Amino acid sequence: MATNTHMRSSDLPISHEGFLEHKRFRYLKVALVLILISVIVYFVADVGARHNGGTWLGYALGTISALLIVWLMFLGIRKRAATAGHWSLKGWTSAHVYLGSSLLVLATLHTGFQFGLNIHTLAYALMVIVIVSGFFGIYYYATVPRRMSDNRAHRTQKDLLDAIRALNRELTEAAQPLDPKYVNEVKRAIRKTKIKPGLLSSISSAQRQCATTRAAKRLRRAMETADESMRRPLETVVAILERKSALLLRTRRHIRNKTLLRLWLYFHVPLSFALLAALIAHIVSVFFYW
Amino acid sequence: MESVKIAIVGSGPAGLSAAGRASARGVSHVLLEKTDHLSDTIFKYQRGKYIMATPDQLPLRSDIAFEAGSRESIINRWDDDAEKQKINVRLHSEVTAIQGSRGNFQISLADGDTIKAEYVVLAVGVQGNPNKLRNPGTDQPFVQYQLDDPKEYYDENIIVIGGGDAGIENALGLADPQQGNIVTLLQRADGFPRSKEANVQALYAARDQGRLDFITEASLIRVEQGGSGESLWVAVVDTKDGEARLPCDRIIARLGAAPPRKFVEAAGVEFTGPDREAFPVLSPKYESTVPGLYIIGALAGFPLIKHCMNQGHDVVEFISGNKELQPPDTPLLEELFKDAPVKRSVDDWIVHIRDRVELLNDVSPLQMREFLLASQIHYKKRGDIIMNRNDIGSSIFAIIDGTVAVEVDPNNRSKTVPIQAGNIFGELGLISGRRRTATVRADEPVMILEIPRNATLKLMASVPGVKRRMDRISTERQVGQIFGQLLPQSAVDEIVNNAEILPLKAGDAFIKEGDRSTDIFIIRSGSAVVEKHIGNKDVFLSYVLAGNYVGEMSLFYDGLRTATVRAAIKSEVVRLPGQIFERLLSNNPDLYRSVERLVASRRKVNDYIEAKRESFSSVVDMHTSVARFLLEEEGLSEATDALVIDETLCVGCDNCEKACADIHEGISRLDREAGNSYAYIHVPTSCRHCEHPHCMTDCPPDAIHRGPDGEVFIDEKCIGCGNCQRYCPYGVIQMAAIPPKKPGLLSWLAFGTGPGPGEPDQDWIKENRQGEDPPKLAVKCDMCAGIKGGPACVRACPTGAAVRISPDEYLSLAGEAQE
Known part of the structure; x- marks a missing residue:
């Protein structure tokens, strides 16, 4: 059997490449060539006493890196500008990833490994943080979508939330025949259950704090000691609570996945702007105060 | 014995209008009516039925008034007009035979009288001769072909057969919730192409309200005993999803009607063909093959009231010697033929084309006029391309004059097969819904008639001879195309x-x-x-x-x-x-x-x-289940180009939706998250550009077309009726009003003005709307036709998850076996 070589990241039976493989790793190759040339020149070129940003090679690497940073930031505009033309955002992303990563080498060579407590090293450090946050992004982009698809099982977020609301109605109805203390327990469970957790609990995805889950546990225990007449209705309510708890778990996972896919951007993007500012300061200071 | 110049048989809209004209002209006449009232067909319409005056653009030319209104208002008006116009009406006068010819007709009546007339105008319509069911069990007394008053029936399981206007109106009348009937309408076709738009809309609305149900592409197999409970009879019905058994207390079959052929033929009139639904052979002045005997109205092949009334007026003018009178649509048709190298009158052209083009031999002149109004005529020089291989197109071409050459070998343009005048081409595109299979160019100066898809479908549905010839031609061509090179x-x-x-x-x-x-x-x-x-x-x-x-x-x-x-x-x-x-x-x-x-x-x-x-191995299993999911569950087997999303790459950024909205007028034509997934393949809610687009089934202004790249798009003629949205089985059409224009991207980035990329939210729209809301029109994917770079959804996907696929490019094990 000929293997399904054209089935790449999914089982979609047509040939298509994700952003990492775009055009058979075209931008990975470009980045590698760029790095290779820089490294060779770095070791071969005669720049006087020692490497630093002020040599001809330093200026060259600095200029290339600065232009790259500015261009990399243009992705934000490219992404949002739905214009006509033969551009592909996937191609842009691919180039962004590989050329952005190449900065780790290019800019490091530009420094000539001279670091200190100054604006120049600040710019460098910011750049490294931005790139590392980008690596997190790549990691999440490569791993989360598949998990997210498994978890949501064809359902949209709206479907999930609608289903939870429907269960709430069912709960209210099913709780009618119960003793007031149980009814209050159910009501409290409905009221106190937060679907959309705060940022931290969303990434930790802990279900322990969930009011619904706790209520389900408590009422199941209560069932053992409850009156004979209460047992059946309690059972119904507990069953719904448990269903809701399962659904909540799924919904929270969905939200957690969505958060993971976005969280890194909250570092990546603002830090990029900080980097841009530091970069400008670095360039200005170099030309005016050197 | 009464003797008149013009005897008019039948007092429907056509006959009444003819009598009105005769009276106005002071011509001696008699209007013969079988029953005790005028216009029996209209009289027998359901009580309170609203009668429409279509086609809207056609002017009414009659001495009798007619405008849209209730059955009662129209009948009363006609009774008044008949009296006012001093029409000589003779009720209870069933005609049993017509003998003689111009100047000397003898009309025998059932009561034994005979009437002498110089001319006879036959306007008896076709309702006296309804088409009947021939399935087993349909000879039961509860199977009926007419419904006088739907209020007579309650708490019954009623099956209405036939999705024409009559069937739809009966079903709607019976489905009054107060009567408690369970009404199911069966329609043979895929949709309701021959019914009035308003009726179809009302039918859909009634179904949405749960008042009745209808099944399209369904036909009765038999009626048999065997139901349980109160309802002992069941109708066994063939549907898309297999056989269904519906309990039935009553069947109302509205299958149209055919001309009372025997009676008409006995007068010496010839018909266009042997088919049950064929029409009498008529001159453009409605004269039959018997000189002096004129036939108008539904019997002549035209069921619309306004046409009938115009014909009644015109036929009396013709008989009275008016040679100048032209049908109301003549100026439009003259325009169609204005560039022809030969000068002919419109009537001559119609006869010429009908006789020349075999496909159209059975089409009545009136039907010719109707579809010609929708058609185009092309004049091409030798060598001009008429259609290109792999073009998208579903119109057909009929060669009126000249010869065309079909390039049968895509690699060798000089290898051609001729098609002579009188033949058609392009029919394969119409039938398959796929791209043109060959390039066709003019071999000498040619005059070609291009008939659009909808007009052709209508012709095929209403003239059996056209359908029969079309089937034969297409089979011949397909067999020839596949085996012609090999076989003698x-x-x-x-x-x-x-x-x-x-x-x-x-x-x-x-x-x-x-x-x-x-x-x-x-x-x-x-x-x-x-x-x-x-x-x-x-x-x-x-x-x-x-x-x-x-x-x-x-x-x-x-x-x-x-x-x-x-x-x-x-x-x-x-x-x-x-x-x-x-x-x-x-x-x-x-x-x-x-x-x-x-x-x-x-x-x-x-x-x-x-x-x-x-x-x-399991790889093949996976391949099989993926293929089934896409082709069968998601309907991609009728798709020509569909958006699918690789869920292992999709990060849910919705940039596809945003780009779609921004590159069009601010409305996204796709819903990424909605839709089914299987094996990490997600088919979002977005147009698949079907081979035979369901949305085109009934577009009243004919605003849905297929563009040159295969895209199915809606043009500016859209009236917002929502038919296409209802017909689309994939829910990809929405009715939406174009939002106000947003500030540019840079001012949003820099200053936060406007709602940002993508579809603006309702609050922003409300705040920024100047004046009235624009009408809600149908919006769907147009594959970004005419936009450089192609579909924005794919270009704007940052990870490569969004791809567009056409089913002929994938899903074959053959490719792998050959690897």
Whole structure:
């Protein structure tokens, strides 16, 4: 059997490449060539006493890196500008990833490994943080979508939330025949259950704090000691609570996945702007105060 | 014995209008009516029925008034007008025979009287002769062909058969919730192409309210006893999803009506053909083959009241010697023919085209006028291209004058087959819904009539001769295209003569693995999947599109079917008898070898699979289930271009939706998150650009078209009726108002003005809307036609998750076997 070589990241039976493989790793190759040339020149070129940003090679690497940073930031505009033309955002992303990563080498060579407590090293450090946050992004982009698809099982977020609301109605109805203390327990469970957790609990995805889950546990225990007449209705309510708890778990996972896919951007993007500012300061200071 | 100049038989809109004109002109006349009231057909309409005055653009030319209104208001008005106009009406006068010719007609009446007339105008309509059901069990007394007052029936299971206007109106009348009837309407066609838009809308609305149900593409098989409980009779119905059994207390069949042919033929009038629905042969002035005997109205082939009334007026003018009078649509048709090299009157053109083009031989002049108004005429010089191979198009072309050349070999332009004047081409595109299969150019100066898809479909639906000829021509062409190079003409003719067109429902297997048969099937419309039973599973082998053929392989396996072929969607196949091929092949070794070469690649795949039968892995299972998911569950088997999303890459950024909204007028035509997924393949809610687009089924302003790249789009003629949205089975059309223009991207980035990329939210729209809300119109994907770079959804995907696929480019095991 000929293997399904054209089935790449999914089982979609047509040939298509994700952003990492775009055009058979075209931008990975470009980045590698760029790095290779820089490294060779770095070791071969005669720049006087020692490497630093002020040599001809330093200026060259600095200029290339600065232009790259500015261009990399243009992705934000490219992404949002739905214009006509033969551009592909996937191609842009691919180039962004590989050329952005190449900065780790290019800019490091530009420094000539001279670091200190100054604006120049600040710019460098910011750049490294931005790139590392980008690596997190790549990691999440490569791993989360598949998990997210498994978890949501064809359902949209709206479907999930609608289903939870429907269960709430069912709960209210099913709780009618119960003793007031149980009814209050159910009501409290409905009221106190937060679907959309705060940022931290969303990434930790802990279900322990969930009011619904706790209520389900408590009422199941209560069932053992409850009156004979209460047992059946309690059972119904507990069953719904448990269903809701399962659904909540799924919904929270969905939200957690969505958060993971976005969280890194909250570092990546603002830090990029900080980097841009530091970069400008670095360039200005170099030309005016050197 | 009464003697008049004009005797008018039938007092419907046509006859009444004729009598009105005769009276106004002071011509001696008599209006003969069988019943005790005027216009029995309208009289028998359901009580309170609202009668429409279509076609809207056609002016009314009559001495009798007519405008849209209730049945009662129209009947009263006509009674008044008949009296005011001093029309000589003779009720209770059933005509039993008409004899004689111009100047000397004798009309015998059922009461024994005879009337002498110089001219006879026959306007008896067709309602006296309704089409009947012929299925087993339909001779029961509860099967009826007319419904006078729907309020008479309550708490019954009622099946209305026929989705024409009469059937829809009956069903709606019976479905009043206060009567408690359970009403089901059965419609044979896919949609309601022959009914008035307003009726169709009302029907859909009633279904949405749960007042009634209807089943399209359904037909009655039989009525039998065997239901349980109170309802002892059941109607067994053939539907898309198989046989259904519906309890029924009453069947109301509204299957249209055919001309009272015997009576008309007895007067000496000839008909256009032998079909039950054929119409009398008429001159453009409505004169039949009997001089002096004129036929107008529904009997002449035109069922619309306004047409009938105009004809009544005109026919009396013609009889009175008015030679100048032109039908109201003549100026429009004159415009159509204005560039013709030969000067002819519109009437002469109509006769010329009808006689010239075989397909149109059975079409009445009035129907000719109607579709010509929708058609175009092209004049081409020698060498001009008329249509290109792989163009998208579903209109047909009829050659009025000249010859065209069909390029049969895409690699060699000089290899052509001529098509002579009087023939048509382009019909394969119409039937299959796929791209044009050959380039056609003018071989000499030609005059060509292009009839658009909808007009052609209407002609095929209303004139049986057109459908019959179309079927024959398309079969001939397809057989010729596939086997013409290999077989002598005599063999091709024999095959065509024995070919049979079979309609199939989704899932129907027309070739079964293990059977013995050598019949070959051409897939005429729709598509098919080829499957093979391996290790207790049906393994998906390939997907076959319209225009291709299957079944030839058994000729090389001793007549044994090596795979099963099923219709993927509702399809039509042409069955070519295998014996003919067997005989041809055994008599002709050269032919055997060339056919063998033709099927070599398919054989290779087959042998490969046979050899690997044991070691088929789960990969094939996956392939099969993915194919089933896409083709069958998600309906991509009728798609030509669909958006799918690789869920292992999709990060849910919705940039596809945002780009879609921003590159169009601010409305996203796709919903990424909605839709089904399977094996990480997600089919979002977005147009698939079907081969036979469901949305086109009933677009009143004819605003939905297929563009040059295959995109199905809605043009500015959209009136926002929502029919397309209701017809689309995939829910990809929305009714939406264009939002106000947003500030530019840079001002949003820099200053946060406006709502940002993507569809603006409702609050922003409300705040920024200047003046009235624009009307809500139908919005759907147009594949970014005319936008450089192509579909924005794909270009704007940052990870490469969004791809557009067309089913003919994927899903075949053949490709892998050959790797």
